[in-house]
Amino acid sequence: MTEPTLGMRVLVVDDDRDVAGYVCKSLAEAGHHCTQAGTGQGALDCAAAAQANGIPFDAIVLDRMLPGGMDGIGVLRTLRDRDDQTPVLILSAMAQVDDRVAGLKAGSDDYLPKPFALPELLARVEALTRRSRTTGPETRLVVGDLEMDLLARTVKRQGTRIELQPREFELLEYLMRHAGSVVTRTMLLEAVWDYHFDPQTNVIDVHVSRLRTKIDKPFATPMLHTVRSAGYMLRAA
Amino acid sequence: MSRAAPPLFRSAGVRLAVAYAAVFGLSALVLVFVLWSATRSLLNGQVDTLIQVDAQALAERWRQAGAPGVIASIDERLVGNVDDDAVYAVIDPYGRIVAGNVRNTDLQPGLPTRGDISELVLPRHGTRSVARLHRVTLPGDYSLVVGRDVDARAALRDLLAHTLAWAMLLVAGLSILGALVVRRLFQRMLHDVSDTAAAVSAGDLSPRVRLSGRGDEMDRLATTINAMLDRITRLMDGVRQVSNVIAHDLRTPITRARARLEHAAASPASDAELRIAIGRAVDDLDGITAVFQALLRISEIEAGARRSAFEPLDCAPMLRDLAELYVAVAEEQGIRLVTVVTSTLPLRGDRTLLQQAVSNLLDNAIKFSPPGGTVRLAGQAAPGNVVRIVVADEGPGLTPEELARATERFYRGEAARHTPGFGLGLTLVRAVAGLHGGSLTLLPHKPNGLHATLALPAARLPHRTADEPPALAPIGQHEHVAIGR
Numbered sequence: 001m002t003e004p005t006l007g008m009r010v011l012v013v014d015d016d017r018d019v020a021g022y023v024c025k026s027l028a029e030a031g032h033h034c035t036q037a038g039t040g041q042g043a044l045d046c047a048a049a050a051q052a053n054g055i056p057f058d059a060i061v062l063d064r065m066l067p068g069g070m071d072g073i074g075v076l077r078t079l080r081d082r083d084d085q086t087p088v089l090i091l092s093a094m095a096q097v098d099d100r101v102a103g104l105k106a107g108s109d110d111y112l113p114k115p116f117a118l119p120e121l122l123a124r125v126e127a128l129t130r131r132s133r134t135t136g137p138e139t140r141l142v143v144g145d146l147e148m149d150l151l152a153r154t155v156k157r158q159g160t161r162i163e164l165q166p167r168e169f170e171l172l173e174y175l176m177r178h179a180g181s182v183v184t185r186t187m188l189l190e191a192v193w194d195y196h197f198d199p200q201t202n203v204i205d206v207h208v209s210r211l212r213t214k215i216d217k218p219f220a221t222p223m224l225h226t227v228r229s230a231g232y233m234l235r236a237a
Numbered sequence: 238m239s240r241a242a243p244p245l246f247r248s249a250g251v252r253l254a255v256a257y258a259a260v261f262g263l264s265a266l267v268l269v270f271v272l273w274s275a276t277r278s279l280l281n282g283q284v285d286t287l288i289q290v291d292a293q294a295l296a297e298r299w300r301q302a303g304a305p306g307v308i309a310s311i312d313e314r315l316v317g318n319v320d321d322d323a324v325y326a327v328i329d330p331y332g333r334i335v336a337g338n339v340r341n342t343d344l345q346p347g348l349p350t351r352g353d354i355s356e357l358v359l360p361r362h363g364t365r366s367v368a369r370l371h372r373v374t375l376p377g378d379y380s381l382v383v384g385r386d387v388d389a390r391a392a393l394r395d396l397l398a399h400t401l402a403w404a405m406l407l408v409a410g411l412s413i414l415g416a417l418v419v420r421r422l423f424q425r426m427l428h429d430v431s432d433t434a435a436a437v438s439a440g441d442l443s444p445r446v447r448l449s450g451r452g453d454e455m456d457r458l459a460t461t462i463n464a465m466l467d468r469i470t471r472l473m474d475g476v477r478q479v480s481n482v483i484a485h486d487l488r489t490p491i492t493r494a495r496a497r498l499e500h501a502a503a504s505p506a507s508d509a510e511l512r513i514a515i516g517r518a519v520d521d522l523d524g525i526t527a528v529f530q531a532l533l534r535i536s537e538i539e540a541g542a543r544r545s546a547f548e549p550l551d552c553a554p555m556l557r558d559l560a561e562l563y564v565a566v567a568e569e570q571g572i573r574l575v576t577v578v579t580s581t582l583p584l585r586g587d588r589t590l591l592q593q594a595v596s597n598l599l600d601n602a603i604k605f606s607p608p609g610g611t612v613r614l615a616g617q618a619a620p621g622n623v624v625r626i627v628v629a630d631e632g633p634g635l636t637p638e639e640l641a642r643a644t645e646r647f648y649r650g651e652a653a654r655h656t657p658g659f660g661l662g663l664t665l666v667r668a669v670a671g672l673h674g675g676s677l678t679l680l681p682h683k684p685n686g687l688h689a690t691l692a693l694p695a696a697r698l699p700h701r702t703a704d705e706p707p708a709l710a711p712i713g714q715h716e717h718v719a720i721g722r
Contacts, residue, residue, distance in 0.1 A: 101546075115526050167561060193562060197593040198527070200600040200658060206565045229516065 008032040008129055009055065013043040013075065014063040014091065023061060026118045027125070040070030044078055047086065057086050058129045061121070064092035064103070073106045080107040087128035091116065100196070119230035123182040130178055143179040144236025146215065146223060148172065157215055167192065168211050175224065175234040184231035208232055250420030258412025262405055269401045273394060280393075281369065284385045285354055288371040292383040299375045307381070308336040324359065324368050324384030330377070337382070359386075367391055426455045430462060442470045475539055478646050479532050486647050486659075487525055494521035524659075531661040535646070538590065538668040546589070549696055552582035552624055555592060556616040563599045571608035574599075578616040582624045583696040586673050591693075594669040597662040598628040598689050604656055605632030605687070623675075624695045631686040640679050666691065 010027050014020040015038050024034035035050075035057070037043040043062070050056050060079075064072035076088055089110040090103040100111045110124050141148040147156045153169060155162045164172065170192050175183060185204040189195045208224065216222040221237035291314075299307045304327070311325045315338055326337035334340065339359060354371045361368075370384035429446050436444045445466060446459035494517075501514035560576040567574040595614075602612040610631040619625040632652070635643055639650040644667040649660040663677070666689070670677040675693035682688035 113530075115522075117523075193558070195562075195592055195596075196589045197596065199562075199596050200662065201566060201604065203562050203566050206569050207562075210565055229519075 008058040008126070009035070009050070010125060011035050011037060011043065011046055011050075011057045011060045013037045013040075013060065013066065013072070015039065015065075015067050016063075019063075022118065023121060026122055030122055030126075032125075038066075039068040040066045040072070040075045041068060043075050044070075047079060047084060048082075051084065056084075059125050060086055060088045061125060062088055062090050062108070064090055064099075073103065076103075076106045076108055089121075089124055089128055091121075117184075117229075119182060119227070120184045120186065123184050123187060123231060126181045127178055127183070127187065130181065141173065141176040143176050143234060144223060146176070146236075148176055155215070157219060160218070162214050164211075164214060167207070168214070171207060171211055172215065172234075175232065179234045179236070182227050182230050182233050187231070248416075248420045248423070250423040251416040253423075254412050254416030254419050257415060258408055261412070262408045265404050265408060266401065269397055269404075273397050276393060277390065280387070280390050284369050284387055285371070288354070288369065288383045288385055292371050292373045292381060295381055295383065296373050296375060299379075299381070304335075304379070307375075311336055322386035322388070324370065324382070324386065326382040327375075328380045328382065330379065339382075356387075357384075361386060430459065433462070433466075437466065437469075442466065442473060472540060475536055479536060482528075482532065482647055487528060490521045490525050490528075494518040494525075497521070528659050528661070531659065531665065532646070535661065535665050535668050538665070538672050541672060544587075544672065546587045547585050548588065549583065549585050550588050550591075552584055552591070552616055552626070552693075553578050553580060555588065556582075556595065556614065556626065559592060559595050559599065560614050563596075563603065567603050567606075567612060570603065570606070572603055572606045573611040574603075574614065575611055576614045578614070579618055582616055582618060584624050584673075584693055585696050586693065587669075590669045590672065594666045594691060595626060595628070597666050598626075598691070601662055602628050602630035602632070602687070602689075604658075605652060606630045607632065610686075618695060619692070622695045624693045626691040626693070627688065628691075629682045629686060629688045631682070634681050634685050634687050635679070640681070643679055644677065663689075 008027075010032050012020050012023050012027070012034055013036075014023070017036075017038070020036045020038070024036060027034045035046055037046050043060070043066075047057060047060070062072045062075060066072055066075070070078075072090055072092070076090070079086065079088070087109045088107070089112060090108045091112055091114055092099055092103065093114045100113075103111045109128050112121060112124060139149070139151050141150065145158045148154075149156075150173070155164055155169065155172060171188065174188065174191050185202065186198070188204050188208075189199075208226075212222075212224045216224055219237075223234055223237050225233050225235065227233050295307055295310060298310050302309075307327060311327070315323060315325065324337070324339055326334045326339050329335050354369055356367055356369050358365050359368050366386050366388040367390075368384045368386045370382050372380055372382050374380050433444045433446045445463045448456050448459050450456070497514050497518045501511050501518075506514070556578045557576065560574060560578075564574045564576075599612070599614065606612055612631075613627070613629045615625075615627040615629075617625050617627075635650050635652075642648045643650065644663045645660075646664050647660040649658070653660070663679075667677045670691055670693065673693045675691065678690040678692065680688040680690070
């Protein structure tokens with residue numbers, strides 16, 4: 001659970017070469033391999049070729065609006081029709097909530113409106129592959145000396161029991177499931193609170209700092225780190 | 238904007254009147270014809286019976302008293318015939334008339350065959366009149382003709398024909414008058430609509446169709462058109478405001494970001510300074526993006542395009558969750574967040590938008606509350622089937638002028654000048670209220686602060702009838718009280 005997700009193969013589909021280039025650069029800097037495609041058909045060909053070579057993509061970043069007749073939703077549908085379950089994150093200039101719902105309905109795993117922050121995209125892509133790897137119900141999460149029992153709903157660090165509010169428990173669970181990866185405020189708001197809007201004040205910071213006082217303060221080494229202009233990361237002390 | 242009246246036959250009013258006149262004229266014609274033929278056959282039947290009976294009686298008389306008896310009877314009858322409409326003739330085997338009141342020559346052209354009834358034009362009293370004649374055979378090859386002058390019938394026919402002609406004339410006259418009146422009415426009714434539409438097409442959105450106040454079809458049409466125009470005006474205003482905002486309010490952050498980047502690029506600075514400058518420029522861009530997204534969201538909501546996401550939902554847990562999210566923020570700033578929410582508040586709506594609206598109200602309340610102050614969040618069912626969500630703070634509040642303008646796009650009160658934000662929060666709350674058919678009311682909170690009330694139409698609970706009071710359960714089960722700190 002603790003090792004960072006390195007060496008992912010990501011297909012980036014966007015007709016804007018600049019955007020695709022920056023996305024690929026930042027994915028590469030984070031240690032991933034990136035392939036670019038500019039059209040829907042190109043994307044499908046890339047995905048099929050990778051599958052045929054036995055090295056399928058770990059994730060696909062897909063722009064909704066693509067030239068050449070097939071848009072992002074079309075690509076996504078074709079992939080799912082081929083029974084290709086590669087996690088897909090849709091990028092879209094259409095930020096309306098209905099568009100997000102349409103994307104999720106067509107089988108995407110996440111949705112990010114343009115303009116986006118690169119750290120946000122990176123964090124979400126890593127979260128996607130994380131999600132696809134964990135299969136089957138787990139009863140226990142462990143990150144370093146921090147343990148969480150999902151059935152008894154108890155948390156211990158260095159064997160000391162830590163009392164958490166239900167929401168704090170869910171927050172910590174999400175952070176532990178994504179340990180080693182950056183988790184953004186928006187991701188937390190969506191996953192833990194199921195809110196799909198941006199509150200004006202940074203409510204998430206307050207909740208994270210409360211959690212921090214419980215799991216970090218009494219101990220010598222901190223686990224919950226703030227990543228500047230991105231979000232938070234939980235990692236083994 | 239007035240327009241020349243259309244040529245007569247291109248007027249719908251005239252066409253209507255002509256069609257009406259045609260239908261009316263035709264029905265008058267049919268009526269008169271039916272009346273005429275019914276009367277005619279009735280009169281003929283009466284005459285025929287009369288002359289047949291008379292002829293039978295005279296034939297019988299011939300058998301009893303011979304020719305002299307019949308002639309005497311005929312004379313007797315002619316004397317007693319006050320109306321002077323009887324026709325009699327006894328014809329001998331050589332075809333000569335031997336008795337009666339008609340001359341031989343008069344009968345010659347159309348003498349009825351024996352046993353038949355026929356009509357013949359006879360010269361009588363200097364005029365020619367129509368008579369119905371019946372001829373019976375008498376012994377000795379004589380024959381008897383009995384008839385009645387039916388000129389009265391012709392008079393009736395003439396009268397009816399005259400009446401019909403006059404009626405037609407009258408119908409024609411009235412229909413011309415009607416055409417003019419209907420055309421005038423049509424023009425009066427459509428004039429306003431067409432003038433208004435023409436003015437709107439020309440770009441002036443202010444005129445409205447006048448209502449006659451009669452509540453008729455035209456009034457309903459006018460109301461619909463006016464409602465449509467109101468809506469278009471509001472949308473246009475929204476677009477105009479957004480354009481103004483793009484022109485003015487977004488220039489500031491864009492100028493700032495531009496200046497920052499230019500300065501960083503031009504002046505020799507350390508890497509660290511350069512990074513800070515770029516980071517701030519990115520923050521500026523994020524701010525611009527946030528404004529854009531908020532504006533688009535508000536426009537989308539105001540256009541009413543988001544009702545497709547409506548679902549039945551319970552406001553109560555939603556409010557409690559939001560309170561839980563914000564209670565921590567409030568505590569950080571030494572503010573108490575007191576929540577009083579009824580156990581269940583069902584309504585139909587867009588969950589995300591309602592969450593965002595309440596979140597905006599809470600954001601504001603906490604932002605403007607002094608340390609040690611209290612923010613109250615209440616969610617209750619109010620009379621009139623309304624869900625009332627109240628957020629009250631103890632901040633500086635708003636002056637009456639500020640209250641009136643608080644929901645305008647980009648309007649920021651005096652107290653808000655130095656706080657973060659764009660002045661779109663309450664605009665969005667009002668738009669969300671409007672989308673749900675509800676309202677946002679802002680009032681001063683005693684002794685100071687702001688009292689924001691979001692009133693939304695409630696959904697009826699399927700298992701609770703209207704007459705059953707909702708407050709039967711103990712308070713503890715109904716009220717959820719969360720007090721921070």
